[in-house]
Amino acid sequence: MLMQWDVLLALLxxxxxxxxxxxxxxxxxAVAIAILLPATFALPPLVGLVMLLGIYGSxxxxxxxxxxxxxxPGTAVNALTxxxxxxxxxxGEALQALGLAYGASFFSGIVSILALVLLSPVLAKVAPMFxxxxxxxxxxxxxxLVVIAHRGQTLAAGLLVGFGALLGTVGLEPLKxxxxxxxxxxxxxxxxxxxxxVLGLFALSQAFFLLTEPESAPAVHKVSGSMASxxxxxxxxxxxAAAGTGFGVLMGxxxxxxxxxxxxxxxxxxxxxxxxPEDFGKGSPEGLVASEAANNAVPAAAxxxxxxxxxxxxxxTAMMLSVxxxxxxxxxxxxxxxxxxxxxxxYSAMILLNVLVILFMLVASNLLLxxxxxxxxxxxxxxxxxxxxGVYSLRNSVFDCAIAAxxxxxxxxxxxxxxxxxxxxLGLVLGGIMETKFRPAMARVREFPDFFxxxxxxxxxxxxxxxxxxxxxxxxxxxxxxxxx
Amino acid sequence: xRRGTVAAPGALLTAGCFVALSLTLLAxxxxxxxxxxxxxxxxxxxxxxAVAIAAMVLFSAGHLLRTALCRPxxxxxxELGVWVRALEFVVxxxxxxxxxxxxxxxxxxxxxxxxxxWRAGYRTRTWMAIAALFGFAVVVVFKSILGVNIPAGQxxxxxxxGGFRSFVMTHL
Numbered sequence: 024m025l026m027q028w029d030v031l032l033a034l035l036x037x038x039x040x041x042x043x044x045x046x047x048x049x050x051x052x053a054v055a056i057a058i059l060l061p062a063t064f065a066l067p068p069l070v071g072l073v074m075l076l077g078i079y080g081s082x083x084x085x086x087x088x089x090x091x092x093x094x095x096p097g098t099a100v101n102a103l104t105x106x107x108x109x110x111x112x113x114x115g116e117a118l119q120a121l122g123l124a125y126g127a128s129f130f131s132g133i134v135s136i137l138a139l140v141l142l143s144p145v146l147a148k149v150a151p152m153f154x155x156x157x158x159x160x161x162x163x164x165x166x167x168l169v170v171i172a173h174r175g176q177t178l179a180a181g182l183l184v185g186f187g188a189l190l191g192t193v194g195l196e197p198l199k200x201x202x203x204x205x206x207x208x209x210x211x212x213x214x215x216x217x218x219x220x221v222l223g224l225f226a227l228s229q230a231f232f233l234l235t236e237p238e239s240a241p242a243v244h245k246v247s248g249s250m251a252s253x254x255x256x257x258x259x260x261x262x263x264a265a266a267g268t269g270f271g272v273l274m275g276x277x278x279x280x281x282x283x284x285x286x287x288x289x290x291x292x293x294x295x296x297x298x299x300p301e302d303f304g305k306g307s308p309e310g311l312v313a314s315e316a317a318n319n320a321v322p323a324a325a326x327x328x329x330x331x332x333x334x335x336x337x338x339x340t341a342m343m344l345s346v347x348x349x350x351x352x353x354x355x356x357x358x359x360x361x362x363x364x365x366x367x368x369x370y371s372a373m374i375l376l377n378v379l380v381i382l383f384m385l386v387a388s389n390l391l392l393x394x395x396x397x398x399x400x401x402x403x404x405x406x407x408x409x410x411x412x413g414v415y416s417l418r419n420s421v422f423d424c425a426i427a428a429x430x431x432x433x434x435x436x437x438x439x440x441x442x443x444x445x446x447x448x449l450g451l452v453l454g455g456i457m458e459t460k461f462r463p464a465m466a467r468v469r470e471f472p473d474f475f476x477x478x479x480x481x482x483x484x485x486x487x488x489x490x491x492x493x494x495x496x497x498x499x500x501x502x503x504x505x506x507x508x
Numbered sequence: 509x510r511r512g513t514v515a516a517p518g519a520l521l522t523a524g525c526f527v528a529l530s531l532t533l534l535a536x537x538x539x540x541x542x543x544x545x546x547x548x549x550x551x552x553x554x555x556x557x558a559v560a561i562a563a564m565v566l567f568s569a570g571h572l573l574r575t576a577l578c579r580p581x582x583x584x585x586x587e588l589g590v591w592v593r594a595l596e597f598v599v600x601x602x603x604x605x606x607x608x609x610x611x612x613x614x615x616x617x618x619x620x621x622x623x624x625x626w627r628a629g630y631r632t633r634t635w636m637a638i639a640a641l642f643g644f645a646v647v648v649v650f651k652s653i654l655g656v657n658i659p660a661g662q663x664x665x666x667x668x669x670g671g672f673r674s675f676v677m678t679h680l
């Protein structure tokens with residue numbers, strides 16, 4: 024399945040395109056995936072998924088470039104890379120910083136794919152034990168985690184999760200076939216499409232943001248020297264890279280968590296165990312390796328719950344779920360029984376993607392400097408033009424475009440207020456899963472404890488309780504004894 | 509945010525709007541959802557929207573309170589001005605959307621990319637050429653090569669029937 028020209032072309036587009044997209048500050052994989060998603064519906068499932076996964080995984084390689092050279096993260100998850108990457112550039116160590124970032128990303132990308140290969144079948148074997156109660160609780164765990172993960176913005180994240188869950192209920196409901204929150208409008212009868220909401224919140228909002236901000240086009244200097252030698256230096260930081268990868272895999276597997284928590288944990292661990300913790304934030308190679316290893320381990324790991332259970336690990340894999348369903352490839356245990364060749368082709372493609380990306384980065388770093396120079400308002404125009412394709416091609420609906428524009432404006436307001444948009448998407452997806460599973464789960468429940476009468480349900484219930492209590496305790500401790508910075 | 513933390517400009521306004529939205533949705537709940545007789549609570553069509561709105565009311569109230577305790581920063585009106593200015597580009601986008609079924613994807617995209625580049629301040633011949641080339645490339649990649657589903661414009665009906673008309677309707 025892998026050695027077909029369209030799959031190989033998708034690999035090339037995904038890897039190179041992902042790096043280019045990641046290198047352009049203000050674009051990011053969410054924008055690109057949201058725009059390309061409807062286009063992939065017409066492609067064979069493996070081709071579409073490989074292209075999207077390539078963009079997702081490769082973008083963080085590209086995002087490290089502006090983060091290190093001009094202190095501007097190419098993608099949001101490269102923000103931590105600026106802490107140590109840019110100071111290294113200012114010391115004249117730009118090549119070393121880039122080499123460490125790419126080397127750490129390659130290492131963690133490959134290891135997390137191996138984790139995907141090993142753990143997905145295991146989780147798929149466990150998946151039949153996941154009934155309605157367990158899936159409901161797993162989705163609830165995801166929502167609790169996404170709220171808690173937004174430290175300092177927990178209340179806003181909770182509000183936006185609720186908003187996303189409400190959006191998922193709009194339209195015709197499947198029990199009594201009544202309308203919910205349509206206000207008598209025909210165009211709301213089919214509800215809010217996930218792709219329309221995502222395109223609005225990520226792509227259109229970014230376009231509006233860039234068009235309303237003052238112009239900027241940063242000056243960038245070329246990097247000279249051997250990138251291959253610089254990449255090999257990551258072997259000096261094996262422990263940090265391995266730990267970062269471990270955090271990335273773990274956080275990627277847990278629904279609702281994602282790259283930011285993985286990076287934070289990895290960076291904190293690296294700093295606490297470093298012989299020179301005072302260097303962190305001032306150009307520490309360990310800090311750079313820790314953040315890059317963690318963020319690049321997440322994409323493949325987020326595919327584990329998606330393939331095994333059909334529960335997306337985070338927002339971008341939630342979008343990819345629709346590619347599966349459009350092509351009648353249903354994630355879950357049966358995927359590993361009836362379409363194992365598809366699964367193995369996906370694994371192989373992801374490994375090949377990482378190899379292609381690293382080969383590209385060996386030669387193309389200076390070429391990529393040109394994309395960093397695209398002026399921001401012109402970039403906004405480009406994103407707006409591309410966003411039309413993504414929305415209109417779904418159902419040729421002007422209403423979809425208007426809804427996307429509305430969410431784009433909302434996304435702009437959230438961006439300017441430094442509030443997260445991801446909880447809306449996860450509320451929409453996981454809230455829908457929760458509603459679907461809650462009814463059959465409750466059919467077998469006479470009293471409240473019956474909901475947790477199976478081991479996995481009990482474990483998930485206890486995990487949710489511990490997380491909520493732990494978070495409240497942490498907030499109370501911070502109020503009683505605020506830390507001195 | 510702790511007491512003494514500075515809130516972003518417009519933070520209180522945003523928090524207030526979310527509370528207002530949550531309470532409005534709560535008020536509409538009995539009218540916009542159906543509550544069936546002799547049906548268990550968790551099977552009610554209105555149950556899950558009620559749960560979602562309850563979460564919205566609770567968290568938005570908490571968020572408003574927290575924001576109100578922060579030190580306000582000046583510039584709320586300026587921030588509101590940015591939100592209003594962004595609506596101009598919403599209108600640009602909607603005009604483009606309405607134009608495509610009439611003028612066709614190629615002409616509309618070329619006009620949109622060049623006009624918006626002009627509006628954004630890129631007014632030299634070079635930038636106009638780049639914007640036009642970009643618009644052309646988008647149409648070729650998505651409609652001609654990937655075959656994305658964008659119907660032909662009504663303007664193509666003016667062309668004489670034949671191979672050329674079929675070509676432009678299918679690929680441009």
